[in-house]
Amino acid sequence: MTAQGRDPAEAAGLLARLADLVVAMDVEGVRREAEACLAAGLSPTRVISEGLSAGMRSVGEKFKAGEVYMPEVLVSCDVYYKGLEAVRPHIVPSDGSVSRGKMILGTIHGDIHTVGKDVAVPVFQAAGYDVVDLGVDVSDDAFVDAIQRHRPDVVGLGTYMTSTFMHAGATVETIRRAGLRERVRIICGGPAVDPAAARRMGADDASDDAWEAVGKIGRLVECLRAGAGRRAS
Amino acid sequence: MSKVVDEWMGRLKGKLKPVGEMTHWERMAAAFELKPTDMVPVAPELDYWQITYAGYTHPEIYNDVDKTTDACIRTWADLRTDAIWMYVDISHQIEHFIPAEKRPEHFIHRGPNDYLLFKPIAKTLDEAIALYEERTFEKYGPGSRPATHYTPHMLQLLEFQEKMDRVVPIIVGIGTPSNFAETIVEVQKFVRWTITEPKAKLKHYLDLALGERLEALDFYAEHARKNGCEFVCLFGGARTWGPKQLEEFGYADKAFVDKAVKIFPHVFWHICGHNLPQAMEALTRWDGIQAVQYDMPYYSQKLSWPEWFESVARLFAGKRCAMNAPTTQLACHGTAAEVKAMVRQFIECTLPHTTAVIMPGCEIDSFSPLENVKAMIDTAREHRS
Numbered sequence: 001m002t003a004q005g006r007d008p009a010e011a012a013g014l015l016a017r018l019a020d021l022v023v024a025m026d027v028e029g030v031r032r033e034a035e036a037c038l039a040a041g042l043s044p045t046r047v048i049s050e051g052l053s054a055g056m057r058s059v060g061e062k063f064k065a066g067e068v069y070m071p072e073v074l075v076s077c078d079v080y081y082k083g084l085e086a087v088r089p090h091i092v093p094s095d096g097s098v099s100r101g102k103m104i105l106g107t108i109h110g111d112i113h114t115v116g117k118d119v120a121v122p123v124f125q126a127a128g129y130d131v132v133d134l135g136v137d138v139s140d141d142a143f144v145d146a147i148q149r150h151r152p153d154v155v156g157l158g159t160y161m162t163s164t165f166m167h168a169g170a171t172v173e174t175i176r177r178a179g180l181r182e183r184v185r186i187i188c189g190g191p192a193v194d195p196a197a198a199r200r201m202g203a204d205d206a207s208d209d210a211w212e213a214v215g216k217i218g219r220l221v222e223c224l225r226a227g228a229g230r231r232a233s
Numbered sequence: 234m235s236k237v238v239d240e241w242m243g244r245l246k247g248k249l250k251p252v253g254e255m256t257h258w259e260r261m262a263a264a265f266e267l268k269p270t271d272m273v274p275v276a277p278e279l280d281y282w283q284i285t286y287a288g289y290t291h292p293e294i295y296n297d298v299d300k301t302t303d304a305c306i307r308t309w310a311d312l313r314t315d316a317i318w319m320y321v322d323i324s325h326q327i328e329h330f331i332p333a334e335k336r337p338e339h340f341i342h343r344g345p346n347d348y349l350l351f352k353p354i355a356k357t358l359d360e361a362i363a364l365y366e367e368r369t370f371e372k373y374g375p376g377s378r379p380a381t382h383y384t385p386h387m388l389q390l391l392e393f394q395e396k397m398d399r400v401v402p403i404i405v406g407i408g409t410p411s412n413f414a415e416t417i418v419e420v421q422k423f424v425r426w427t428i429t430e431p432k433a434k435l436k437h438y439l440d441l442a443l444g445e446r447l448e449a450l451d452f453y454a455e456h457a458r459k460n461g462c463e464f465v466c467l468f469g470g471a472r473t474w475g476p477k478q479l480e481e482f483g484y485a486d487k488a489f490v491d492k493a494v495k496i497f498p499h500v501f502w503h504i505c506g507h508n509l510p511q512a513m514e515a516l517t518r519w520d521g522i523q524a525v526q527y528d529m530p531y532y533s534q535k536l537s538w539p540e541w542f543e544s545v546a547r548l549f550a551g552k553r554c555a556m557n558a559p560t561t562q563l564a565c566h567g568t569a570a571e572v573k574a575m576v577r578q579f580i581e582c583t584l585p586h587t588t589a590v591i592m593p594g595c596e597i598d599s600f601s602p603l604e605n606v607k608a609m610i611d612t613a614r615e616h617r618s
Contacts, residue, residue, distance in 0.1 A: 025428060063532070064532075064533055065533065066531075066534075069475025069478075069509070070424060070473040071424045071427050071473070071475050071477075074421065074425050075425055075428045075429060078425070110348070110350050112350070112352060112353075112419065113419065113420065113421060115420060115424070118421065137350075161348075162595040162596075162598070163281070163561075163595075163598055166562075166565055166566075166598045166599075166600055191473075191506050191507055191529075192562065193562075194562040194563075194566075196566070196567075197562040197563070197565070197566035197567075200566045201566065
């Protein structure tokens with residue numbers, strides 16, 4: 001019998017240990033423990049949601065409480081990815097995972113910083129979103145191409161510098177000119193973003209906190225699916 | 234002697250109306266020394282904005298020192314801020330680490346009215362250490378922009394400062410060890426390395442960065458201070474560090490400050506982004522820093538702007554002059570009324586506790602409307618300090 005099938009306490013213990021390794025930034029241990037979870041018969045979906053993602057949620061709580069800071073968060077994100085690498089090959093389409101929505105995300109042209117994106121992508125994935133990471137220094141046209149190709153619900157415009165954030169408006173305008181603006185909701189992210197300024201530039205919202213952004217993205221997806229007008233968040 | 238400075242002398246010397254009872258210089262110096270001023274000084278970091286305001290494009294001034302200096306003086310002559318920031322872009326600071334043929338790959342113009350995009354020089358900690366150990370900054374120094382553009386521009390502005398009888402100070406910007414250590418490899422790598430790399434190895438890298446910066450201060454003593462420079466902005470890195478990083482690696486910036494304050498009378502620290510409370514406290518303990526150009530509260534603080542302004546002012550009381558407002562974002566995307574409101578809020582929250590300078594935590598964006606910049610200046614002029 002597997003841990004999933006026979007002993008809930010054993011399964012919970014394995015998943016809790018995996019989550020703790022994300023918080024403890026243990027890059028070596030996380031791969032080993034994720035493989036142990038799979039070997040014990042836990043489904044990949046459960047290993048991700050109740051192990052790795054639970055760890056990321058704990059990191060978020062500690063960040064909000066001032067117990068950990070950006071350096072620790074970044075390394076925890078790297079550890080989360082290491083765990084995902086071990087689990088991903090075992091995922092099969094019928095394992096019951098349900099996406100809360102699809103998102104494309106990239107750091108806009110003229111900004112090569114990955115700090116915000118490196119935190120945001122795993123946090124959004126951990127929250128159940130299907131995230132396509134477009135990378136850094138992404139041109140406006142590349143965002144348009146990605147919208148056409150991936151058909152996301154939400155577009156994330158990452159900016160690290162204050163000066164880069166000012167260009168989010170140009171990216172939104174390019175998306176609008178391509179006739180895609182009404183198909184998607186757009187959120188800006190990064191340490192220097194401001195929701196009011198983002199809305200003035202034609203985006204729907206902004207957040208400087210990946211965990212707070214999860215709630216905002218959820219509302220944007222709901223509004224999009226309900227056919228509500230923009231600015232509803 | 235420079236032609237561009239002499240042309241401006243002909244236009245301005247003896248022809249400017251006083252602004253208030255103090256000169257711009259006196260106003261800034263008094264605020265830094267925590268003394269009363271006739272009005273709250275205003276000295277926004279106009280880097281890219283002033284180039285556009287003066288009618289130039291950024292590629293146009295990139296290789297023209299006279300036009301760069303002209304833009305700074307022209308903007309000041311029109312707006313009469315209480316200091317002139319010398320124009321600094323990333324190429325001025327770091328180009329001497331890169332061989333000439335590789336420079337175009339690392340510095341890319343974002344657009345005609347826009348900032349310079351910089352791509353990091355080293356990918357690994359070993360590469361970054363090698364850059365310093367091999368003293369590439371000496372090898373590639375001659376002919377690089379720090380020598381051919383930054384220094385001549387600085388000297389022209391200091392010449393203007395002296396010929397104008399020190400009515401307005403020039404602010405010279407200098408990068409700190411943490412700033413250089415992060416920029417060369419990109420901040421996201423350095424921040425991770427504070428956890429993932431051996432501490433001794435990262436400290437060795439930081440020590441090398443500190444060594445180069447201390448040598449740079451000798452240059453500034455010879456070429457800036459001896460030519461009249463008194464007001465210096467130390468551009469801090471370490472903006473995404475946590476308390477542990479500050480404790481373990483903050484020593485390099487502290488050592489840099491110790492030397493800088495012995496050279497320059499009026500030194501302030503630039504800390505943009507989300508400011509960690511521990512970093513703000515450290516800045517009140519580093520002797521010799523007179524003022525802090527600060528920015529937003531740290532994520533976990535969850536403070537409103539008035540709460541943040543007041544908490545910093547209380548922390549700085551009797552120790553530091555507080556410099557902030559409006560935010561760079563508001564200056565670009567807000568209305569003039571919103572800019573005025575935020576400047577007033579900062580002044581009202583700060584003045585009961587310490588002196589204030591109106592200076593957004595980061596540079597004014599190129600695309601900020603002129604009426605917003607004017608609103609910032611006009612509002613400062615309404616308040617006696």
